[in-house]
Amino acid sequence: MPPTFVHARDHLERAVAILQGSDSRSRQLRHIIERTIGLIEEFDGHVPPEGDNVLDLDAFRRTKQGWM
Numbered sequence: 001m002p003p004t005f006v007h008a009r010d011h012l013e014r015a016v017a018i019l020q021g022s023d024s025r026s027r028q029l030r031h032i033i034e035r036t037i038g039l040i041e042e043f044d045g046h047v048p049p050e051g052d053n054v055l056d057l058d059a060f061r062r063t064k065q066g067w068m
Contacts, residue, residue: 001045005040012036016034
């Protein structure tokens, strides 16, 4: 995981700790932040080249299989 992501995750974890209220807005914000942390942790480091309009069918198939 890139160092920037580690720092972002750390800051988001601190935000979750601050949002300990039981009101609906605090719960919603905690949920959004926790989901964002999960997405950061799922990032595999692969960044597609910019400006490329070619579809990698094998990668698409692998992704599609993971969704089913």
